[in-house]
Every structure is written in C-alpha cells, then in structure tokens.
Amino acid sequence: MSGFFIMSIPNFTYDFLEEFPGDKSFNNFPRQTPGMLYALVEPAEFPHVELIHFNDKLGENLGITKDETNFLAAQHLDSNIKTYASAYAGHQFGNWAGQLGDGRAIYIGECITKNHKRQELQYKGSGVTPYSRHADGRAVFRSSLREYLMSEAIHYLGIPSSRALSICKTGEKVVRDMFYNGNPRPENGAIIIRSAESFLRFGHFEWLAAQGDDALLKRLIDYCIIRYFPEIKDTSPHRYLTWFQKICNATADMIVEWYRVGFVHGVMNTDNMSVLGLTIDYGPFSMMDEYNLQFTSNTTDLPGRRYAFGNQANIAHWNLIQLANAIFPIVNNQEGLEDILTLYADLFWNRYDKMMGEKLGLDFIKNTDAPLLLEWQKMMDKLQLDYTLFFQLLETVEETSILKHFESCLYHTLSQEEEKHLVNFIQKYLKRRNENTISISEAKAKMSKANPRFILRNYLLYQCIEKADQGDFTMLNQLFDALQHPYENLYPEFNQKRPNWADEKPGCSCLSCSS
Ligand code: AMP
Ligand code: MG
Numbered sequence: 001m002s003g004f005f006i007m008s009i010p011n012f013t014y015d016f017l018e019e020f021p022g023d024k025s026f027n028n029f030p031r032q033t034p035g036m037l038y039a040l041v042e043p044a045e046f047p048h049v050e051l052i053h054f055n056d057k058l059g060e061n062l063g064i065t066k067d068e069t070n071f072l073a074a075q076h077l078d079s080n081i082k083t084y085a086s087a088y089a090g091h092q093f094g095n096w097a098g099q100l101g102d103g104r105a106i107y108i109g110e111c112i113t114k115n116h117k118r119q120e121l122q123y124k125g126s127g128v129t130p131y132s133r134h135a136d137g138r139a140v141f142r143s144s145l146r147e148y149l150m151s152e153a154i155h156y157l158g159i160p161s162s163r164a165l166s167i168c169k170t171g172e173k174v175v176r177d178m179f180y181n182g183n184p185r186p187e188n189g190a191i192i193i194r195s196a197e198s199f200l201r202f203g204h205f206e207w208l209a210a211q212g213d214d215a216l217l218k219r220l221i222d223y224c225i226i227r228y229f230p231e232i233k234d235t236s237p238h239r240y241l242t243w244f245q246k247i248c249n250a251t252a253d254m255i256v257e258w259y260r261v262g263f264v265h266g267v268m269n270t271d272n273m274s275v276l277g278l279t280i281d282y283g284p285f286s287m288m289d290e291y292n293l294q295f296t297s298n299t300t301d302l303p304g305r306r307y308a309f310g311n312q313a314n315i316a317h318w319n320l321i322q323l324a325n326a327i328f329p330i331v332n333n334q335e336g337l338e339d340i341l342t343l344y345a346d347l348f349w350n351r352y353d354k355m356m357g358e359k360l361g362l363d364f365i366k367n368t369d370a371p372l373l374l375e376w377q378k379m380m381d382k383l384q385l386d387y388t389l390f391f392q393l394l395e396t397v398e399e400t401s402i403l404k405h406f407e408s409c410l411y412h413t414l415s416q417e418e419e420k421h422l423v424n425f426i427q428k429y430l431k432r433r434n435e436n437t438i439s440i441s442e443a444k445a446k447m448s449k450a451n452p453r454f455i456l457r458n459y460l461l462y463q464c465i466e467k468a469d470q471g472d473f474t475m476l477n478q479l480f481d482a483l484q485h486p487y488e489n490l491y492p493e494f495n496q497k498r499p500n501w502a503d504e505k506p507g508c509s510c511l512s513c514s515s
Helices: 015-019 056-062 141-156 202-210 214-228 239-261 309-331 334-360 367-383 387-396 416-434 440-450 458-469 474-482
Strands: 038-040 050-054 084-086 089-092 095-099 105-112 118-124 163-176 185-196
Touching (some): 015 105, 015 214, 050 141, 056 163, 089 202, 095 202, 141 458, 141 474, 202 214, 202 309, 214 239, 239 309, 309 334, 334 367, 334 440, 458 474
Antiparallel strands (some): 038 084, 084 105, 089 095, 105 118, 118 185, 163 185
C-alpha cells in the first residue's frame, strides 16, 4: 500500500539501573552525586528538530527506522524509555579532575541487535545533566557531524569504535568560542545517537575508587566481567588480574590500530578510555596528513603535546596505571598488577612491529628489521611525507625514479639531503622486501589490507560541514559512501594530500575541545 510504512524502535532494557544505586529524582540540575552511578534525567525540548542524516545499515541492525524523528532527537519519548546520565570521574591532561560524568550524553538504554549483540544507545547534545558542570549539555552541528562521520569511518577501517546512527539539527542556536579566544558565535545545535556494546570507561572505576566504596567498586567490576568478558570463567580472585590483562590487550590493540591508520584522538583523558578498547568520545581528533610524531590535533593540548600522535602509546600506558590504581583494592595483588603493567611495553611494541610489517609488506618482522623500522620513522618524521599516500606509493615503488614516484606525498620541496634520505631508505627497504619468503603479490596484498585508500581528513570534514550547514548534502553522502569502503579507491578526488588552502585554516589543521 503506497504511503504505508512501519516505524520502529527497539525494546530497551535497563539492567544497569536495576543493578546499581542512582539518583532517581529526575533533576537535571548540575550537582555532585556521591555514591551514585547514574542520575535519571529528562532530555531537553527543542523548537524544531530536523533529521539531517541517518545510518541505514546501523538502523537496520538496531531495528530503528529513520521516520522516528522525535525519537532520534529525544523529543516526546515513550514512557518506557528511562533516560539517564552516568557518573564517572577521571584524570584530565594528567590531573585528577574529580567528578565528571555524562555532561551532554544521555543513555537511551540497551537493546539487542539483529545479529544478537548487546548495544547501549546514547544521545549526545540533548541537554544539561547533573554532570554538565558549568556547560550547557549541547553539541554544535560542526562537532556532531565530525563525530557522526568519524566514528563510522574508524569502524569501517576495522577499528573497534562507538558508532553513530543519526544526526539531527535541534533548531536551536548554541554559542561557542571555537578557539577560546574571545570570539564566541552562535552555531546550529545538533543531536547524534551513538551506540557501543558498552560506554563503561576507566573513569567509572576511578569514580568509585575515589570514594573508597570498595563494595560498589567490586560490584561494578563483577558486572563488567560477567557481561563483557564472559570468556573469563574463573571465579577466584585471580579473575581480576585476567580482566585487567584483557583491558591492557584491548587498549594496546586499539592504539596500534590508531597508529596503523594515523588517527590522533586528541583527548586521551582517562574518562575517554573505554574498558572494552573501543575508540570513544570523538572531539578534537584528526587523521594525520603529514607524518609528525609531535602532531596534536587539539589546540588545548598544544603547550605540552601530551596527546600528540607519537605519545599515544605512552599515554595509554599511563591511563592503564590509573585504572590499576583504581581497581587495586579489589584485585588486591600489587605484584600481579605491576607485572602486567611492566610487560605492557613489550606487548604493545610486538603488536606494533607486526602491524608495521604488514604496512611495509614484509613476511614477518625479524630482530634484524629493527634498524629499518627505526630509519623509516626518522625519515618520515624529518621529511613529513603524507602518511597515507606514502604507503600506497610504497606498494608500487621500484629501484628507478624513486623521487618522482613519491612526489604526490610531499608537503615541501625536499633538500638534497632529504632526497638522499628518502632514496637511501627505499633502497634498503626494497632489498629487505626482496628477501621476503612470500611472493611480491602476497606482499602487496598484505599492504593493501593494511594501508587505507580513504581516510577522513580534516579538510574534507571541514568542506563537508560548510556545505551541509547550508543544506547541501552532496559531499556528506559521498563521504559517507567513501568511508564505508576505505580500502578501495572509490573517490580518487578524496585520496589526495591536504591542499595548501587548508594548511592553517581553523578546523582543518587545528581544533579545540569547544564543541
Ligand atoms: P570530553 O573530554 O570532551 O569528552 O569531556 C569532558 C567532560 O566534560 C565530560 O564530563 C563531558 O560530558 C563534559 N562536557 C563537555 N562538553 C560539554 C557540554 N557542552 N555540556 C556539558 N558537559 C560537557
Ligand atoms: Mg568525554
């Protein structure tokens, strides 16, 4: 029958609310909630909500249709939906920050996907919660679209991540000082829905530890193990060490994957670290254009470059130490925790080397390869070649015309010394690749699996946002298509280094937390 369609949203469940103490006063006013793991909240009402983009594939898996605009924008929700914000704490930029919590994320509940996986859903940008502190609980269209697209791009690159279902404009203007430099301006407000198996963060455990609430801390750890680590069958206290080891493994894997594709998170505070090793809380992130270990995408991070590309491995370790401190009263095994943390560096670098071997198309990494890897890093950091394009070009490089071959990935004219550096490295590299025990076509197959053809560069996001904000969604649709096939060159026009005009443009080269 024409004009007939079935609208739907899933049945949401609330085990977390039943399991743990929460503030049920439905009071959104910012405040401290000691002893509580959540507070029930009412999403804000907005004047005129408008669906801007919907992720059909994720919607299909979640059983949510795009016609449910009110649901997608948290308006006039069904009374079965119990919206809440969770309480957590954390270390921000290396300092203890006390209570933080979901300041502008609101849980919708948990549901089961068509492929039988549990997913938690959240609104982001739907108003003040008890954890908003002095902020407004809103999100602007610019940052919301960045999270919407980037979380999907990271997912399709094969990296564990929260995902994004929909983005709506709220019809409300939100004032932001994009660079905290005294230039506030009104921007369009937006709400996204994001999903993940769980949004539990290191900070949730730090929150309970800081209050010395061992009983509740133990309950949260056990809840986490039973639901998200069901493979841990051990019921002895040793299970807590196994659990921590698994968090370390998942974190190491996630960071290695960020290095593989050149992702810089920008705000690796402990409250933004998922215990499941998922990439979460997309803010001033960036895909790295030119290789630079010191590159940080976050202007707030510029003084110390704590969250720079090359520092992400160390910071993950630092964050894991904070988690170990938090869970210590329950694990009650200092030596065990210390051993895991000490072995973390080896565990990380072994995985990192293996990943680099794949990017370089090597059969495996031998001890004798260490100097080659080091030389590659030095060369890249000095010459600042485009990270993604370099590896694409490496697949087809030959002994002759090396300099010409790499022209399209240069950001500056190379000095003679730099030219020598590049040629020298490539010659050594080709010699090593020729010693492979695998064929050249096998090596190239490895490389094309490890090296993306499409990455969501900041300048592309910037252009897409400018257009979408004016109601032109052509580029948004193209990027949404391209990001679902990152290892195919479907849009050669997007597989280019950052153009000159974007070099110093705010939003293309630097971003702040202001969102
Ligand atoms: P982030 O590091 O950006 O993930 O955010 C750190 C903390 O600030 C979290 O508790 C957020 O919920 C909160 N926050 C960030 N922006 C806002 C906002 N506009 N309104 C309310 N809370 C916010
Ligand atoms: Mg956060």
